[in-house]
Amino acid sequence: MPALGFRVIAVEDYASAQPALRAVREAVFVREQNVPLALELDAERDPQCQHVLAFDESGEPIGTGRLTPDRRIGRMAVLGAWRGRGVGEALLAALLERAQTLGWREVSLHSQASATGFYARHGFLPFGERFVEAGIEHVAMYRLLGAPNPVDGREAALAALTGILAQARRGLWICSRELDPGLLDRAEAVAALRRFAVGGGQVRVLLHDPAAPQRALAPLIGLAQRLPTAFEFRAIEETVDQNDPAAYLVNDRDGWYYRPLGHRFDGETRIDGGPRARQLRARFEPVWERARPCTELRALGI
Template sequence: MSRPDAVFTVNAVAFAQAVADVRAVRDVVFVQEQGVPVDIERDALDPLSRHVLARDAQGRAIGTGRLTPDRRIGRMAVLPEWRNRRVGEALLKALLREARELGWTEVTLHAQVPAIAFYARQGFLPYAERFVEAGLEHQSMRLVLGAVNPVLRRDAGLAALLGVIEGARRQLLVYSRDLDPGLLDTAEAMAALRRFGVGGGEVRVLLHDPDAPRRALAPLIGLSQRLPSAFAFRAIEEPVDRDYASAYVANDRGGWYFRALGHRFDGETRLDDEARARQLRAHFAPVWERARPCTEYRALGL
């Protein structure tokens, strides 16, 4: 971090010693900002949980989170003036380290709906139905630690896609039948791809059927025309390649989302598996070389 006022540390703390700091942050975020009653915000799980605390350069508490005995991350809170400075991400990673040290193979959480994308970037996937807790809409999410995470429905597929996009360093590879309606045309995916492209990333897309996205006015084609240096499309024409029924997204930092049947959302994902990501990149490269550039996308006026 380049600015002194953006320097912070995150450490595990004993609740008994840090209770005042933990509650000071949570009172601001949950009680004052979100209107959660104090008797709901403070519960019997606090003394039984593992807590992490973020402090600024002067030692003031600026963020906190906890890991409960039922293997759930919760009470994630960052003071308003410290948001969008990666404090929440650092807190979440610290809690995941705690979970791994405990030998846990899975953790869950109840994400407030606006925070779903934040947790997706760390590999969490939605499950079950949304529900209201303390007057706020929530979504249950799950992360399998150190193993493949099953993707069972569309919203989990979207979370997996966002995790792979956001985790990419310089290159993202997309192998798709028809630009995956319901995934690659969502506002969330488009925003993530735009950020990646504007930031200097390269997206290569292999398609079985380039005509279907064009007829559907797929928004990704329009985005590629505005950012031509970031996006490239090629159409798969070789019979040996067209027999491949799967679809996937892979990045250059070990993240991937694979679907055995490319027309379905269900599949598997993991964000820290370089071996599998390398296999997918190795499959993609020769097909890309054999495929035809989609020059019709450059000429399309949307």
């Protein structure tokens, strides 16, 4: 799998790959993160797992990850000099591809708390309370393969938004009651939307009640006023549209997050659900055409 000066392979012979696996994992977990060597080695389980390795152009190992028999992704590690260059994404894609080949319907993982955004960008959602593992704070995350993922609560909603924004090319459509306080006003959400807009993304927002976020000084309105060519707001006024209780967001690359009750975060999401994404975009367009422009949300003088 060549890309950006590295390649990813599936390990066929654990014994011969063991030195490369240990070289990466000991560098990252033991020397960098101070995980005890005996705990990192996992000598009993490691041979039963399926591993992937990333190598640089000279054949030196630079990253690794594994699938355990209990359908968990683990030991994801990339050498410091190679982080931010797509190695982690390639390793994760290879592991997910292998899980699907095996017919698995779900994979889970224990993400270090600092890495949850990385996994959210690839469709994983958090569940449960944070916990300490090997002296490091972790979050349990999961992803259903080939099916919508249930969203339960605010943190899972933020992860769903993160995944849809990360996978989007140029378009994002949002239908919201009052700009989703607790989600679209989160600093992480506003930052992700800003990156998307600055990168050329276009965001259309349908609101049931534009006055509520205006009164609340919603940060997304301020962002839209600074980037007026990227954001457009319209207010739903037709009775048939106002009576629709749902809220949703959908991108132009088959990602969506749908809530049957727009005042709650509970719903379903999927980053690769083409038919449902097309259905939601088709649902959005006629409502958009019937809605009025929210001129009251524009910056003065615009």
